[in-house]
Structure formats: C-alpha cells, structure tokens
Amino acid sequence: MVCALKKGAFRRYLLLNLYMACLLCVELGRYISVSEYGLKSTQFQYFYFYSDAILTIFLYFALCTLYSHVFSEMKAERYVKLGALLLLAGTALFTYAVVQQSSAKLVTHFVVELSQNLYFVGVVLTYVLWGAILKLRETRTRLIQLVLSLGLYFSFLAANYAVRNLYPSLHTVFIPLVQICGIFLPLAWAYAFWRLPEEARLVPARLAVIPR
Amino acid sequence: MMAAIILVCSVVFLLQFFVSYSRSLIAASIKHPLSAEVQDVTGIKDSASGEDFDRVVQLLHLCPDRPEDRNGIQAIGAYFGLLGFLRASVARLVPSLLAWTETERGQCTYFAAVTLERRIAFSRDMFAQQLES
Numbered sequence A: 001m002v003c004a005l006k007k008g009a010f011r012r013y014l015l016l017n018l019y020m021a022c023l024l025c026v027e028l029g030r031y032i033s034v035s036e037y038g039l040k041s042t043q044f045q046y047f048y049f050y051s052d053a054i055l056t057i058f059l060y061f062a063l064c065t066l067y068s069h070v071f072s073e074m075k076a077e078r079y080v081k082l083g084a085l086l087l088l089a090g091t092a093l094f095t096y097a098v099v100q101q102s103s104a105k106l107v108t109h110f111v112v113e114l115s116q117n118l119y120f121v122g123v124v125l126t127y128v129l130w131g132a133i134l135k136l137r138e139t140r141t142r143l144i145q146l147v148l149s150l151g152l153y154f155s156f157l158a159a160n161y162a163v164r165n166l167y168p169s170l171h172t173v174f175i176p177l178v179q180i181c182g183i184f185l186p187l188a189w190a191y192a193f194w195r196l197p198e199e200a201r202l203v204p205a206r207l208a209v210i211p212r
Numbered sequence B: 001m002m003a004a005i006i007l008v009c010s011v012v013f014l015l016q017f018f019v020s021y022s023r024s025l026i027a028a029s030i031k032h033p034l035s036a037e038v039q040d041v042t043g044i045k046d047s048a049s050g051e052d053f054d055r056v057v058q059l060l061h062l063c064p065d066r067p068e069d070r071n072g073i074q075a076i077g078a079y080f081g082l083l084g085f086l087r088a089s090v091a092r093l094v095p096s097l098l099a100w101t102e103t104e105r106g107q108c109t110y111f112a113a114v115t116l117e118r119r120i121a122f123s124r125d126m127f128a129q130q131l132e133s
Helices: A002-006 A014-037 A042-070 A077-102 A106-136 A141-166 A168-182 A184-195 B002-030 B036-042 B050-062 B067-088 B095-132
Strands: none
Touching: A002 A014, A002 A184, A014 A042, A014 A184, A042 A077, A042 A106, A042 A141, A077 A106, A106 A141, A106 B002, A141 A168, A141 A184, A141 B002, A168 A184, A184 B067, B002 B067, B002 B095, B036 B050, B036 B095, B050 B067, B050 B095, B067 B095
C-alpha cells in the first residue's frame, strides 16, 4: 500500500490497496485475539474463519478489478461486474446447498466452506485472466506480475485447503504454512509497485510454460 | 473425491503460475545492463551460466538485505531448484529440454547479478547518507 502510494498507483489499483489495508487490520485483530484468548480458543477460531471469508470476498473483487484493467479497451467493465456478482452468488448458493445437507452449525460451516470454494473459483478465474492476457497480448509488466502473484497465492491456498480436507491430521503442518504464504502476496505486490514503472512492458507469450 | 480433484487442479495451476511469475521477474530484469564492477565481481560478461548462480547468491547475502528484493530472489531460488530437478530427471531423456533448462538457469544467475547490483547501489546510498549525517 505504501509502495503504491509512493509510486502514484494507489487510485489506479484502489481495491488491491484497500484489500491490503483490510488484511493489515485483520492481522492485527488476529494478533490481539490470539494474545487475548489463545490459539485454540473458540473466539480466535471464529474470528479467524469469519475474517478469512471477508478477506476472500474482498480479494475476489480485487481480482475482478484486474479483469477490468485487462479488458479496459473493450469497455467491458459493466459485464465484468455483473459476471463477478453472479458468480459470487452462484458460489454462495452452491456452498449453501452443500452445507445445508450435512451441518448443524449452518452459518459457521457456510462461512468456512464459502471461503474454500472462493479460493478455488479465484484460481480458475485467475487462470482464465492469464489466458486472456496471453491471447490479448497484454504487455503491462506490472499488471502481469500482479495477476501472476495473485494466481500463485490463490492456487496455494486452494491446494492447502484441499490437502487439509483430504488429510485432516496434517492441519498442524498446513495452518502455519498458510501464515508463511500469507507474506508472499504483500511482498510480491510491493515489488510490482516499487520496482516496475507503469510504463514497463514485456512480451507475455514468452512467460507461458508452453511458448506461444 | 472433490477435494482430490481440487488438489490436483490447484497444484497444476500453482506450477504454471510459479513458472510464469518467475519468468516475468527474470524478463523484467534481463534488459538491465550490468555495470563493469558487477561484471568483474561475478565474472559474468556477456551471458551468465547456471553454474555461477550459487556463487552470485552468496555474494548477494554479503550485502544488506532489502525487503522488496527478498521475495524475488527467493522465488528465483525456488525456480532455479525446480530447473535443477528437471535437468537431473526429465531433461536427461529430452535433449531440447536440457538446452532450455540451461538457458533458464543462466537467466536466473543474471537476475541474481542484477539484484546484487541494486543492493550494492543501495549500500552505497546508505553509506553516503551516514557520511553526510
């Protein structure tokens, strides 16, 4: 956020920066909660999962603004917003349908499940966006790095949740891993804002795993 | 079953994003010309070799750390490791892949050298500021 402010990119990537501000507040809240009630307390667990869901929804909308940047020349902002809202509503409905069948603590399980499902939706959407960047020959280096780092972050978290669902006994390993991975996104975005000028360009086709 | 599918898809996407992200970091620094001083220190003249990567990273650790560089060098270090793994396994069977991993490893070294140059410049600035004050 500070890097974006210093480089004059705060308003251009407003939602990304607001997400970072929100993340900072949540992390502070988590720290206070864990020092007040302890790591295994119900209060901390509730705070952790509810705040995680809010952050995920925030990040989902931040991703949608990246879509708007990529499709800015097509004037497709309205369609992106509409599509994002519909997809979010669809994910929420799907989650509710799954949770309703098998859960007593409906709201809490809904929040946890929604967050997990949104991570996966985020991965798929970021991948589609990356495909669009390659197809449209988008060359803005900063935008490309923001998208790729977000894709890395989403896919790591989606994989992490999947492993935790498959092997619940491994949660002691994977929960701290999330915290370590959580540092990646702020650092990657700080690098993109600080190091790369808005006018920097590269050829995205050369970055693809299979060169185009 | 659902979790397994999500895991497989996520890991595949993770790898693709990781490779592309690492290459975007490298691409952003590859046009940066190295100063004569860094060329002397690292021994990199025209093109860098993957064999020099560890040495350049060791030199990098001698300079004061910069938070905004840390992420990049760690990502490239991991990418270099992945390339090393590919080189030692699949690339033995596919010669074109061997040449590709070699080029990529060389570019990783170049990225580390560019980061070294930035750190040296940063250290110089800090030193100059200390002298002024």
